[in-house]
Amino acid sequence: MNILKKIKTLFKKEDAPIANIIRLASVDSTNNYIRSLQTQEGSDEMTVVVADYQTEGRGQGTNKWESEAEKNLLFSLLLHPKEVPVGKQFLLSEYGALCLKEVLDEYVGDGITLKWPNDIYWKDQKLCGTLIETRLSGGRIKDCVFGIGLNVNQTVFTSDAPNPVSLAQILRKEVDKDALLLRIIHSFNKNYEWIRSANYATIVGLYHNALYRGNGFHPFEDAEGKFEGAIIEVEDDGHLILRDRSGEIRSYAFKEIKYGKI
Numbered sequence: 607m608n609i610l611k612k613i614k615t616l617f618k619k620e621d622a623p624i625a626n627i628i629r630l631a632s633v634d635s636t637n638n639y640i641r642s643l644q645t646q647e648g649s650d651e652m653t654v655v656v657a658d659y660q661t662e663g664r665g666q667g668t669n670k671w672e673s674e675a676e677k678n679l680l681f682s683l684l685l686h687p688k689e690v691p692v693g694k695q696f697l698l699s700e701y702g703a704l705c706l707k708e709v710l711d712e713y714v715g716d717g718i719t720l721k722w723p724n725d726i727y728w729k730d731q732k733l734c735g736t737l738i739e740t741r742l743s744g745g746r747i748k749d750c751v752f753g754i755g756l757n758v759n760q761t762v763f764t765s766d767a768p769n770p771v772s773l774a775q776i777l778r779k780e781v782d783k784d785a786l787l788l789r790i791i792h793s794f795n796k797n798y799e800w801i802r803s804a805n806y807a808t809i810v811g812l813y814h815n816a817l818y819r820g821n822g823f824h825p826f827e828d829a830e831g832k833f834e835g836a837i838i839e840v841e842d843d844g845h846l847i848l849r850d851r852s853g854e855i856r857s858y859a860f861k862e863i864k865y866g867k868i
Contacts, residue, residue, distance in 0.1 A: 625652040628656070630657040634662040635662050637682045639657075640684050641739075654681055654683050654684075654791060655681060656680065656681035657681070659673070659676065659680070677772075678760055678783075679755070679786060682753045685749065685752070688746055688748070689804060696723075697806055698752075701801060703726065704809065704812050704816070706756070706793075707720060707816055714728060719820070720813060721817075721819075722818070730868070736754050738750065738752055757773065810842075823835060824836070824866070826866050827866050828863045833850050845857050
């Protein structure tokens with residue numbers, strides 16, 4: 607059954623995901639490919655590019671993403687969230703993470719958390735990574751690409767990534783990747799109402815409630831060394847705010863802090 611037929615099977619007509627879905631056998635990066643498309647200016651239509659294999663899958667910075675061909679979900683999703691102020695663009699990362707968590711909760715039941723800034727965890731293992739890229743125009747957000755790598759049916763990982771896990775390993779069975787993708791697209795569509803209506807308080811509240819190591823003190827490491835801290839909040843611009851054991855409040859941007867081992 608092809609992906610368009612599955613849309614009709616999985617969803618009622620009025621609930622079907624509204625998106626332009628492009629499937630590729632192989633590509634360097636779905637983020638690169640989706641950026642090469644000539645998307646219509648002013649269009650609110652979601653575009654999704656999904657590939658069976660990426661030759662240059664990327665994470666944050668210089669990080670690479672390991673994925674066995676045809677085993678996992680590798681896709682990019684393009685939206686036009688012009689409503690979001692530039693200073694609050696981390697809300698888009700929170701929104702995307704919550705959409706993924708909503709669907710993964712349906713499969714796994716519990717144990718899914720959101721690791722700041724851009725990972726989805728199952729217990730203490732990495733299930734999904736995201737790379738979010740925004741473009742600005744006239745001081746406003748023109749568009750946003752969510753690049754998503756989700757471990758689905760891969761059961762052997764050979765890279766030096768410390769803690770990968772897949773849905774197949776968690777559930778002890780293979781998962782229908784197309785059905786999973788469509789549920790994720792549906793979640794992004796449905797929950798976009800948070801963005802459209804500027805319901806940022808809901809996004810922030812749900813995100814903070816779902817944070818990995820969101821309660822109590824946990825080990826961290828910054829440029830000055832190791833310490834224990836408790837997450838206070840994640841600001842709208844993406845800074846992580848911690849309180850250490852002495853009561854000092856510390857603020858970190860991406861890559862300025864690492865989670866320590868328990």
